[in-house]
Amino acid sequence: MHGYRPGEIEPTTELLLAHKHPADREHVAAAFARSIERGEPFSSQHRFIDTSGDEHKVMVVADRIDDDTGVAVGTAGFYIDLSGTLAQNRRDTIAEELPEMIEARAVIEQAKGVLMRMYRLNASQAFDVLVWQSQQTNVKLRDLAEQLIAEIPALPPLRPVW
Template identity: 50%
Template sequence: MKESVSTSDTAAVARRFEGTQSPHVGSFRYLLADDTWEWSDAVAAMHGYVPGTVHPTTALLLHHKHPDDKKKLAELLQAVRTTGEPFSSKHRIIDTAGNVKSVAVIGDRLLDRDGIILGTSGFYLDLSEAIEEDIREGVDVAVSALAGARAVIEQAKGILMVVYAVSAERAFEVLAWRSQETNVKVRALAEQLVAEAAGGSGAQPIARTEFDHLLMTLHDRVPEA
């Protein structure tokens, strides 16, 4: 597979998640030239697979979609495979054990150094509330470790909660995931997100696709320490 470089989001988007990272946020990548998909370990696990044992295809993605969501997802996947354009979707998947899970999938353009579109990269966010208690303790510990930055992080979490209609714990996991993927501190990402959101006050509400792009490229605009 050809090596690719993103100028907007994800030089590291195909990195597999380590055991210490959240199992409820995972990355994916789609390459136009090869018509191939890549999943992080977390995304494979969301679908019920042991990490490293599955090679995702478009047909496999559609196989796991809930029947009521399959038509719109087929159309969305066709657009992604044709143009590599940014997208966002909240839908249901069915894992290998037959469990129905709600997920949000956010994708942005994957570019090479010359700005040529190579495909799409982004993340899955598991919205299943049944697992909320299982992660609460670990997330609380992570938040406590950032006590000095609590105020701005809480503001950033609030923005994510409103935009994606998720819990505070899920919102923090998204911030932590972006921090791990981009090697930028959570506090710095939170400050940038709050600043850019506040900068739009008084104007028309930001479109969902614009916010998705903002989130995926936020690290590019974080001032150097």
Template identity: 60%
Template structure:
């Protein structure tokens, strides 16, 4: 499960992240305490439903989210989206939903599970602080990290700072070096299908599982930035 706000060290401005599960049968939802708080609820005070979640969506994004949900229910694919919602105080949140399919013991798709990533803009100086602290030690690997940022910017339609924060979150969550994670992500882009909406669904799966295919430190099979970009 993602870390809570209380677990985040002072000065660490990673995105606010919470997990969810959605079972297609009966449209049953389960969300973490972080997602409940994003929406303005105390954990355990409400039971999430499709109707409740849609009621929070920004009016301009509600139809889009409904279409994505309908697609997931009819296709058996995961639910992924970039949209806005309003919490109980009327504050607008910009979120990315990154998800993968859930399977039962027989291998049948029963739903989707993943993360809400709140990328609502913070103060510019806070974002710059993250970059100032992190980029110097990553100078030699900047090229492949910039490439990975570019992919996230294209897939999720976000800016460079938000893309860097997502990469940094996955690095910290999986305990994998940022440059190694970025290199593996770039190396596996060729596995994505050519057309939406399957592209985003497969990319979400890649982002959430790429760390599982990175060799242990010291292995001869370590991924390098040059191999990931196809350079000799």
């Protein structure tokens, strides 16, 4: 995972810490030291940089290995590379949420346009009116905008402004 071939290097704490993302290195070192000191399992979610310079987001779960006298001599565990998983989850969430967000934004923009025309407001003022009414009535902004648009046919015709 770090970019070395099996048997190419002797994995040491120093080498593993050298690969940690600079912003994560200190917290990983502290968690590792605490694990060895207290004899507790080690778990961390952090980033590391492989030999090619690529960043990986990983979860590490490990336990201390003791010799026959109970002295810590190393750790054994595993890495789970979350990089692809997190990126795919982000893409899935955007693909799922984006159409609904665009639809919600469209009806809000329509409601703003109605308020702008009826009350000669600018876009910012119209949005502020919608937000204020949403808060006063405890109705979601999108629902309020949909209600306003649905009630337009019941309004009397506007007289020309020129």
